Amino acid sequence: METKHSILERYFGYTSFLPHQEEIVDAVLARKDVLAVMATGGGKSLCYQLPALVFEGLTVVVSPLIALMKDQVDSLRANGVAAATINSSLGYGEQKIIERVILEGRIRLLYVSPERAVQPAFLSLLSRADVRLIAIDEAHCISMWGHNFRPEYRRLRVLKERFPRVPVIALTATAIPAVQDDIVAELALKSPVRFVGSFNRKNLTYRVVPKARYFPRLVAYLNEHRDDAGIVYAATREGVETLATKLRSKGFSALPYHAGLPETVRTEHQEAFSHGDATIICATIAFGMGIDKPDVRFVIHTDLPRDLESYYQETGRAGRDGDPADCILFYSRGDYGMIRFLIEKESADAGIKDVAYRKAGAMLDYCETTGCRRKFLLAYFGEAYPGDRCGGCDRCETQVQVFDGTEAASAIVACIRETGERFGASYIADVLSGAKTARIRENGHDTLPAYGSGRGYTRDQWLLFIQEMVRKGFVASTGGRYPVVVLNDRSRAVTGGGLAVPLTEPQPEGVVAAEAEEDYDEALFARLRSLRKVLADLENVPPFVIFNDRSLREMARRRPASGVELLRISGVSEAKLQRYGRRFLDAIEKHCAGQGAGPKRRRG
Incomplete structure (x- = not known):
């Protein structure tokens, strides 16, 4: 044995x-x-x-x-x-x-x-x-x-x-x-x-960016990653079809995937993605469970996921090979309305609904946290992150600036008090920013002193301030299906001038990809990838079944010149050496000869 x-x-x-x-x-x-x-x-x-x-x-x-x-x-x-x-x-x-x-x-x-x-x-x-x-x-x-x-x-x-x-x-x-x-x-x-095991995917970078006018930023990101494979999630079938069509009009190889497509079409599109014939899949959550493609370099959500488990599972499809990958979420709190609609539609059980609402609330908190996103995500799964900054999320990539937010906090406390401690954070942010909504008019809150008193910040910035005050205990949230922001003893100390409130300076957000530098021959890597694609098409299997990208990069770095040396490459088994070894060794030798690089003489 x-x-x-x-x-x-x-x-x-x-x-x-x-x-x-x-x-x-x-x-x-x-x-x-x-x-x-x-x-x-x-x-x-x-x-x-x-x-x-x-x-x-x-x-x-x-x-x-x-x-x-x-x-x-x-x-x-x-x-x-x-x-x-x-x-x-x-x-x-x-x-x-x-x-x-x-x-x-x-x-x-x-x-x-x-x-x-x-x-x-x-x-x-x-x-x-x-x-x-x-x-x-x-x-x-x-x-x-x-x-x-x-x-x-x-x-x-x-x-x-x-x-x-x-x-x-x-x-x-x-x-x-x-x-x-x-x-x-x-x-x-x-x-x-x-x-x-640890839930910390160290090779993934997490970013949450404003959803408003997101498509030009999505296109700009994809233009920088033309050769990379990725998944772009949308909440609805219609959204998936529209997104795939718009991306194809911009020259991207994008295919739709959702439960409304015939099974033969779904299979065809998934295989095209797995085999590298399409670089982008636009999909609902119907796509992804168990996807074994290791070289997905980005997972982008254009709509808010329902819970952190789903988000973690979906972003986990990026970077399975251990190489750097981006996880980008275009966020708007308005998407929460669709999640509430689905929760109400899918179950009449009050207990199941309550669990679903708590999970959705945690998803909102993740998007709106001013702290490290990785730390927040790991804490949700019961794992502590050692340290305050991971260096692999948008919150940690830039130095967070803290300012004396006592004046802004006092405005929030005053608004909560004037509106009767009966509303959630979004409504308070609307009142402070002077939003012209029917609900505010119906409640008569457009006549309050607090209405429009916070025009120095945007509505979304006020919302972040409120969420931060909840986390720091300066105000309280009742939680549940319809969270309400209420005052506590610390709130009253703020307005009395006896308590200073540090808040995070609002940061401009954008989509910036993390770049990884490796010391390998990129031209040889491209040549080996082309050979791999030819062999994969001949055998009708995804390219990663032949060798994964990590193995090819190691070949492009070490340039093995014999079967013994090729067998030392991670991911090269004896069966793969016998089946594919000669073709890859020949490709490496020809590349080195063309460069005059003096390839090592092949032995045996």
Whole structure:
């Protein structure tokens, strides 16, 4: 039996594990149930793929999407691993062939959907196979308290009931503690070992920018990233179609993706994006779960996400390869109205609504925080960030200036008092900035001394001041579905002149991309990418199945001249060396010869 380290190097081309991977693998190899919560890009798949090769029997992987299953199977096969999927795209004959080789013990990993996993015929097939491990990916879908609940996941506990001695590993990138508990209970895991990794995606830069007149700024950003792959999210199908059309009119290779498109069109567009034939996908939240494309360089939201779990999951599709990527959110508080509409429409249960409103409120707070966004995001998931400034968000990239905001704070307190402590932060900001709204006129608040008293700042700046005062305890918010800003003892001390209020100086916002500098031959990198695309098209697989960008950059930096040297490149397995090595070594040698760079003489 091969060791875990030899399998890691031979089949996956790596010489060391990522954080938590080895501990998770060891727990699975000890045949314990496991719950693994690891950030996207943390290497969750390897945590069951490697044990599957050690166990030698059949590992069943429950995965939510056909496209994801195909990508995983293609990647495994490229590494010399016997893998297959049974899904609705297969013909009867194809399925029967796969079932036969499963019973013959010639398949190591089998990918299926949650719906198929619980079908009596499929369970009967498994009862005749040598099942050694069950892996359930995107496990947060099992929880009603999560952000992407799928009822069919609730039925997966039958797997543990039918195969009580087979270890189960449940994996997800996004799960607050309540969701983790729900996963364990609903899957009937037995005393599972829990691994909760860091939610800190250090390679991602987070930015929130004003949504007003956002399209020219979006185009300016995309012009600076013409060769990069990215996802642009919009809330509605109509918004997605409009955005894709407008971007194509500007010369971008952009395709729409939403649930209203025929399945064949969605599949075609997703494959075009995965294969690099389209650089931008404009999508609703229908796109993205389990997307395995590692080189997404930006994720942009043009509408407000419903909650931080969804936002974290969606932004997590950027930079899976560990290289720098941007997460940009165009923010307007007006989008909250659509979220409220959806919450009211989707459920009549008061408890579920209350949870949804609290989650939406946390999303607003993230957008409006004047502090470090990474720190805020990690705190939401129960993780403390060491330090005050991460250097990887718009709040930390520029030095925050604090000024004596006692005068502005006094105006806010006066406005809250004059309006009767019955309104939220947005309404108070409207009154202070002198907004001409029907609601203000109907309430008679356009006659108050506070009305228009704050014209020295914009409405959005007043809103930020109010939110900061709430966080610092100078005023209070009642929370709930319709948060109301009210006064407290500190508020009264402000107007009495006995308490100074430091506030954050308003900052102009913009979209600026973080640039990463690496010492590698960019021309050689481009040549290797072109070769990779040719091979990928010939095999009808996404380019990253051949090699990922990180492997190509390392080749362009180290310029290997032999199979032995190429095997030392991260991500180059023995199977990939045999299959693609000669083509890439030839390309490197020709490039070096053309430059007169004196390539190293090839050995063996």
